[in-house]
Amino acid sequence: MHKNHVTLKDIARIAGVSTATVSLALAGDPRVNVKTRRQVEEIARRLKYVPNEIGRSLRARKAETIALIFPNTPHNAFSHPYFVQLLEGITEVVVRHSFHLLVSTSPTESDEAASYDKILRNRRADGIILWPSSIKDDNIGRIVESGFPVVYLGKWHRGDVLTVERDDFGGAYMATEHLIRKGRKRIAHITGPLDFQVSIERLEGYKKALLDRGMPYDPDLVVEADFTMESGHDAIVRMQKAGLEYDAVFAGNDRMAIGAMKALQSFGRRIPEDVAVVGCDNIEMATMTIPALTTIHQPMREIGTIAAEKLIRTLTGQPVEPKQTVVPAELVVRESCGGEDR
Amino acid sequence: MHKNHVTLKDIARIAGVSTATVSLALAGDPRVNVKTRRQVEEIARRLKYVPNEIGRSLRARKAETIALIFPNTPHNAFSHPYFVQLLEGITEVVVRHSFHLLVSTSPTESDEAASYDKILRNRRADGIILWPSSIKDDNIGRIVESGFPVVYLGKWHRGDVLTVERDDFGGAYMATEHLIRKGRKRIAHITGPLDFQVSIERLEGYKKALLDRGMPYDPDLVVEADFTMESGHDAIVRMQKAGLEYDAVFAGNDRMAIGAMKALQSFGRRIPEDVAVVGCDNIEMATMTIPALTTIHQPMREIGTIAAEKLIRTLTGQPVEPKQTVVPAELVVRESCGGEDR
DNA sequence: CAATGAATTTAAATCGATTTAAATAACGCT
DNA sequence: AGCGTTATTTAAATCGATTTAAATTCATTG
Numbered sequence: 066m067h068k069n070h071v072t073l074k075d076i077a078r079i080a081g082v083s084t085a086t087v088s089l090a091l092a093g094d095p096r097v098n099v100k101t102r103r104q105v106e107e108i109a110r111r112l113k114y115v116p117n118e119i120g121r122s123l124r125a126r127k128a129e130t131i132a133l134i135f136p137n138t139p140h141n142a143f144s145h146p147y148f149v150q151l152l153e154g155i156t157e158v159v160v161r162h163s164f165h166l167l168v169s170t171s172p173t174e175s176d177e178a179a180s181y182d183k184i185l186r187n188r189r190a191d192g193i194i195l196w197p198s199s200i201k202d203d204n205i206g207r208i209v210e211s212g213f214p215v216v217y218l219g220k221w222h223r224g225d226v227l228t229v230e231r232d233d234f235g236g237a238y239m240a241t242e243h244l245i246r247k248g249r250k251r252i253a254h255i256t257g258p259l260d261f262q263v264s265i266e267r268l269e270g271y272k273k274a275l276l277d278r279g280m281p282y283d284p285d286l287v288v289e290a291d292f293t294m295e296s297g298h299d300a301i302v303r304m305q306k307a308g309l310e311y312d313a314v315f316a317g318n319d320r321m322a323i324g325a326m327k328a329l330q331s332f333g334r335r336i337p338e339d340v341a342v343v344g345c346d347n348i349e350m351a352t353m354t355i356p357a358l359t360t361i362h363q364p365m366r367e368i369g370t371i372a373a374e375k376l377i378r379t380l381t382g383q384p385v386e387p388k389q390t391v392v393p394a395e396l397v398v399r400e401s402c403g404g405e406d407r
Numbered sequence: 408m409h410k411n412h413v414t415l416k417d418i419a420r421i422a423g424v425s426t427a428t429v430s431l432a433l434a435g436d437p438r439v440n441v442k443t444r445r446q447v448e449e450i451a452r453r454l455k456y457v458p459n460e461i462g463r464s465l466r467a468r469k470a471e472t473i474a475l476i477f478p479n480t481p482h483n484a485f486s487h488p489y490f491v492q493l494l495e496g497i498t499e500v501v502v503r504h505s506f507h508l509l510v511s512t513s514p515t516e517s518d519e520a521a522s523y524d525k526i527l528r529n530r531r532a533d534g535i536i537l538w539p540s541s542i543k544d545d546n547i548g549r550i551v552e553s554g555f556p557v558v559y560l561g562k563w564h565r566g567d568v569l570t571v572e573r574d575d576f577g578g579a580y581m582a583t584e585h586l587i588r589k590g591r592k593r594i595a596h597i598t599g600p601l602d603f604q605v606s607i608e609r610l611e612g613y614k615k616a617l618l619d620r621g622m623p624y625d626p627d628l629v630v631e632a633d634f635t636m637e638s639g640h641d642a643i644v645r646m647q648k649a650g651l652e653y654d655a656v657f658a659g660n661d662r663m664a665i666g667a668m669k670a671l672q673s674f675g676r677r678i679p680e681d682v683a684v685v686g687c688d689n690i691e692m693a694t695m696t697i698p699a700l701t702t703i704h705q706p707m708r709e710i711g712t713i714a715a716e717k718l719i720r721t722l723t724g725q726p727v728e729p730k731q732t733v734v735p736a737e738l739v740v741r742e743s744c745g746g747e748d749r
Numbered sequence: 750c751a752a753t754g755a756a757t758t759t760a761a762a763t764c765g766a767t768t769t770a771a772a773t774a775a776c777g778c779t
Numbered sequence: 780a781g782c783g784t785t786a787t788t789t790a791a792a793t794c795g796a797t798t799t800a801a802a803t804t805c806a807t808t809g
Contacts, residue, residue, distance in 0.1 A: 117529060350691070
């Protein structure tokens, strides 16, 4: 084991004053005599005193800690391509405010409710950032509306809950609009599984862009896949077999877009001359394909910083405006979408 | 704000007993009367009592929390391809033992020392998992040898510090050996920056494999790059310009390997017929190149679970054997390394 | 020098749970 | 009933820091 902790009491004993004086001195309270304060500071420095934050937290009734919570489902946060960037954004803000970050998953589905409750009530954290489960979940509702400080990463309808969300709809709209501007007339869309909200949002954005430009929406050109590269590949194969005509593909994520590109190339269709392709997510690999993939970038790091800022502002009693933030997506133009109109 | 916390005192008042009895009852202590215990449990359930862990921690002098710490350098953990998997492994174990995980970076270079010290002494965490800085760092030494419970993710020479490390040397050895077995005679090596330990390990593994098979080590075939795809590309260009002959390339990571593949293909060299390529890391993209990239997989998730297990065993007073663990790398054979000997 | 007010310091309570030693209650037995 | 046991319960201390109200010291002035 290692040596014991230096406490206020130790400093008080050595300085020959009370712990109250030491506490006030180290807090820079003007009530303590300058000479006394200097002496206390000196001793604290010499003993390498570091306040025990557990003791402090107990008294202050706050932990200066926020928690990032996500359910431990199969399609969980760990498999999200940009979880790390979210975490990086959160971390940056947390460190800047001298807060701590607790990372927490709910262990099993069954006692998920209990687990959330504990995190909410055991006072380890003062507030939480909630990464939504893909599954519809009443417990999340209960937490979000419990009044406990929460920032929800997604859309929340009832009440004025703090939220930060990606603009999946807007991103898809931008992607589709871009293809239209490039003169594409028949734009196919490969969706992710349609029981994911993100897939629905992107489909709607695609539809709206077509509508706004007076282009027909053809359900035959929409094929559902499952986010994997293989499924993107298969989607194109199916479309080819069905004899469909199209001059562009907007895919619901980059993996599917890359699979689609491979399939298109195997059918001898040139990208972007014959078919333009746009993806979503801006994963690293999108820069490395030939041609490099045009895609929609979702600024996850920024979502992290905004979420953490909102939560910490709430905890420190500062006003938070707006309650809901939609972080705009960005179109990243590369070679796969056609340089010039045809 | 939200309503106040239910405390032991509340339960005690309602049950008409002392807080001591409540505490003992909820802990299942046999000294309390079964009837009393039942009643206390019932009230606790009705009030949704959740113990305040801050209070408990203060008394118990432990936080049931471990911290994952990494320095906030430019080449930090967030940019490591497998940080997420490490985190996932750690999280799994932490949850299983009902511990908490604190994720922490040191804010700036300058007060890195102070920052470490704080985390060590402020009692927020009982022990730490330390992700090494790329930079040589005396503070890390101080922590590791302070006697504070630490698991170091890397090689540590002095003392019997707990460590878990990847086998960079062994992975490179396996990769090179595989190429030799495939009949390759002149194997080039594209290294990462040689001020990174990982680059040196992999270079040494490469050398050793050649040596063990009686093959000459030719320094001209070793070129330094910087882990990026572009630098891998440039490395091949330089080698071609220098008129070097080689029939295989072992790259210090997958990104450089992919860059190298592109460059090779642009020079009209076929993969794997003319040149075999092997990478390191097994990033997702390695499955998507044409041909798919043979590579070395480092089981980061397992490193995470082992590290967390070691730390928690230490904290709970269980023996930990062995102190040092080297997690073996795995060769993932795909198409880029030549199916048959020539 | 005493009185008044200002400057410092400190005793004690508090946060919430745990634990130990001591007190009280209940029980069995002669 | 009285005594020795055993079963339950509880008062009080503790963890470490903060904070308030009260106590003390110091300085100033009439």
